[in-house]
Amino acid sequence: MSDPSAPLPSGPESTRVDRWLWAVRLTKTRSDAAQACRGGHVRVNGRPAKAATAVRVGDEVRVRLHGTTRLVDVSHVIVKRVGAPIATRCYVDRTPAPPPQATGPVIRRDRGAGRPTKRDRRQLDRLRAERWPPA
Numbered sequence: 001m002s003d004p005s006a007p008l009p010s011g012p013e014s015t016r017v018d019r020w021l022w023a024v025r026l027t028k029t030r031s032d033a034a035q036a037c038r039g040g041h042v043r044v045n046g047r048p049a050k051a052a053t054a055v056r057v058g059d060e061v062r063v064r065l066h067g068t069t070r071l072v073d074v075s076h077v078i079v080k081r082v083g084a085p086i087a088t089r090c091y092v093d094r095t096p097a098p099p100p101q102a103t104g105p106v107i108r109r110d111r112g113a114g115r116p117t118k119r120d121r122r123q124l125d126r127l128r129a130e131r132w133p134p135a
Contacts, residue, residue, distance in 0.1 A: 011077040019053040024087045
């Protein structure tokens with residue numbers, strides 16, 4: 001296991017955004033990062049980024065992956081993939097916390113109680129509608 005206080009690997013002044021996203025482990029593969037750029041899911045300093053867009057220290061990168069938007073500031077430029085502890089030191093994660101999920105009563109039925117009756121079904125539907133209103 002690597003030492004978290006170990007010095008960061010030396011890197012160039014700038015690199016391609018797809019390569020950097022892959023190197024700091026925000027995407028699983030470099031082709032995933034390039035595909036996200038082609039799909040318009042990557043922005044560098046507020047502007048849409050192509051895969052070859054250069055990133056430098058201090059740039060703000062916004063990436064939409066798997067339904068979540070990550071907002072990171074580049075603190076170190078690397079081009080080779082490194083271990084996770086080192087990779088997380090190459091950016092400052094400013095992603096806002098997700099809104100808290102509303103939790104209500106857990107809907108449970110006794111084991112072996114059989115199928116719900118028509119009345120039970122209506123009560124369950126009413127409870128679900130209160131808990132999860134249609135979008």
